Amino acid sequence: MRNIFHAIGVLTICLAGTCFGQYKNTHTSLCSLRGKVAEGDRINVRVSGVYEGGMGDRGLAIGTLDDPACPDQTAWVEIVLQSKHNGKKLSRLLDQSSRAHVAFEGEFYGPPVPDPKLPEAIGKTYHPGWGHLAAFKTKLVVHAILAVRSAPETGAEP
Amino acid sequence: MSVCCSAIVNDLVCRTFEAARQNDLQSKDADVVRAAAAYGQPNTDNGVNVIFANVAKKGEGGETKSTIGHDAEGNLRADSTVTIDSKASGSALDAAVGHEGSHVADAQDVVGSIQASYDAAGSFKVGADITRYTSEQRAYGVFDSILKTDNENKQFDCGMLHSCTLGRGVMTGTIPGIVDDILAHSPFYRSNGKPLSPSNQGGSVVNGLVVPQ
Numbered sequence: 526m527r528n529i530f531h532a533i534g535v536l537t538i539c540l541a542g543t544c545f546g547q548y549k550n551t552h553t554s555l556c557s558l559r560g561k562v563a564e565g566d567r568i569n570v571r572v573s574g575v576y577e578g579g580m581g582d583r584g585l586a587i588g589t590l591d592d593p594a595c596p597d598q599t600a601w602v603e604i605v606l607q608s609k610h611n612g613k614k615l616s617r618l619l620d621q622s623s624r625a626h627v628a629f630e631g632e633f634y635g636p637p638v639p640d641p642k643l644p645e646a647i648g649k650t651y652h653p654g655w656g657h658l659a660a661f662k663t664k665l666v667v668h669a670i671l672a673v674r675s676a677p678e679t680g681a682e683p
Numbered sequence: 684m685s686v687c688c689s690a691i692v693n694d695l696v697c698r699t700f701e702a703a704r705q706n707d708l709q710s711k712d713a714d715v716v717r718a719a720a721a722y723g724q725p726n727t728d729n730g731v732n733v734i735f736a737n738v739a740k741k742g743e744g745g746e747t748k749s750t751i752g753h754d755a756e757g758n759l760r761a762d763s764t765v766t767i768d769s770k771a772s773g774s775a776l777d778a779a780v781g782h783e784g785s786h787v788a789d790a791q792d793v794v795g796s797i798q799a800s801y802d803a804a805g806s807f808k809v810g811a812d813i814t815r816y817t818s819e820q821r822a823y824g825v826f827d828s829i830l831k832t833d834n835e836n837k838q839f840d841c842g843m844l845h846s847c848t849l850g851r852g853v854m855t856g857t858i859p860g861i862v863d864d865i866l867a868h869s870p871f872y873r874s875n876g877k878p879l880s881p882s883n884q885g886g887s888v889v890n891g892l893v894v895p896q
Contacts, residue, residue, distance in 0.1 A: 579737035597876030646805030
């Protein structure tokens with residue numbers, strides 16, 4: 526089932542014309558991922574948005590990926606890089622303004638599945654999320670930073 | 684509580700975390716003690732796991748995710764993963780440990796109230812309905828209290844026009860308003876695309892549970 530969703534997810538993104546070519550044509554927007562990943566599933570994505578969170582020289586970093594066009598779809602982000610490319614640049618930009626426009630490559634997760642050993646009455650009405658206070662329906666585990674550019678400070682955008 | 688040490692997060696960081704928790708346990712503020720105690724003793728399986736990561740510099744110094752889980756006997760419990768800023772030290776670390784511990788304590792209260800009401804027919808109530816907004820207000824109150832004890836303060840990201848400060852010199856009565864300002868300026872604190880607020884409380888601190896009517 527997971528493979529089927531994976532294939533559908535990648536196919537959907539490809540059909541949207543974002544599968545090949547240079548950077549600007551290879552990523553999809555966070556908004557377009559709405560409803561693409563079911564509970565318990567994940568797809569590989571290249572996605573753009575505004576990242577706000579941490580970034581260090583090494584180790585896990587956490588934050589959020591936001592798109593002003595769909596503010597109710599903020600995704601929780603865990604950065605576990607497999608390539609250091611653009612890592613220092615992102616870190617530098619976050620030092621300056623705490624947020625940055627990014628294009629990430631990684632795995633996009635749908636809502637997590639509740640503990641299967643929970644009593645049925647609770648399990649069937651319980652739909653947890655990711656990240657801080659389990660408030661995020663989706664999670665992006667970032668393996669590569671495709672592109673980075675500066676973003677205005679919070680509140681500076683109209 | 685288990686604390687995840689690794690090649691990246693070494694023993695020193697882990698010991699520093701426990702030292703911060705012990706500092707918080709000595710507080711005269713009952714909310715701070717409640718927060719520190721919620722982690723439980725090191726190396727005991729109470730559903731609380733602590734890890735470390737790079738987090739936003741102007742944020743709360745960590746984050747906490749709590750879900751409904753169960754212990755070895757099948758009793759419901761809050762399973763909480765607490766992520767602490769791997770670069771935090773001193774008062775900032777004490778405050779982050781306290782803030783996240785307050786969220787853990789809230790989750791434990793919520794799940795404890797479900798366990799207490801759960802019956803053989805599968806019906807249950809959420810006796811302690813603690814919202815995300817309420818939990819953040821209390822956790823930032825803990826944060827402020829710890830900073831004041833250490834005679835320190837910290838600035839938070841509240842946009843370009845001004846910054847928000849907690850700790851030394853901040854009047855207690857102004858804290859809820861300052862926290863509202865902090866909540867309004869971070870994507871950490873949104874519900875339905877809008878900032879957490881008194882009128883947008885954001886569901887339970889153990890988010891995702893649909894409470895039966």
